[in-house]
Amino acid sequence: MEALTEHRPVNGPVVYGFLRLVRVSAARQSALRASLAEYCRTHELQLSGVFTDRPATSDPTSAAFTGLLDVLALPDVYGVIAPALSHLGPKPIAAERTRRIEATGARLLLARQPRAITRPSAPRREPAQRRPGPVRVLDAES
Template sequence: MDDELITERRPVAFPQVFGYLRHVTGGLSRHAALVDCLTEYCRQHELTLCGVFADREATVAVRSPAFVGLLDALELPDIYGAVVPALSHLGPKRVAADRKRQITATDARLLVVRSTRPLTAPARFRRESPGLQHQGGT
């Protein structure tokens, strides 16, 4: 397979990513919907989703078990980045900022899935947002 250019215009062969979710409400169906969101995003952007780490605790610790697992996975060779459904999955602002710093310190990219269509807004009020947003990294 030829190396494909990815958004920052550098060759990356087989870009592998790991997902991270934080959700404390909803059951298995909510979890499945979030994983499906990450899976579809990766399919559309020709990324390989290698696994998904999930926190379900109401309290937010910067170094939760699932987040530490994500950081460990990002240290594996040839890992391109981490993907989250929205920045809110990283936690409240203070925690999210620290987590973003930890992710980019691994030289991984932080990819954020954004909804392209609000659920409640009529079509004439919808704004299309980019499907891919890079946070940090080189």
């Protein structure tokens, strides 16, 4: 009798990481890479490499991003993992890069989902307190 699938070494879908590291310490870089690896481990994904975009640029076609697009064209590549959407660049660049990633048929996975914008709740009101005061007595006889 063969072992269950959970007991066999099975490779998960192949993903590639993408980090934008502009003026980031070595410790922060290591932590970000570790967070991608941990996300992939817990979601049964195979992290095959991480592309790192270092220069601050206003062009969506950096060398790292072009390399990422090249590997996304390989067969059996599931998608791209990034810590957050901001790692694709400022909003206009991130939007263009997202479009280009999705155009390849790959999925864009974010380890940290964007926070939902919540409105501040109304201040909680304490229940009305009864204060001792004069007692009005009504005449029961009419």
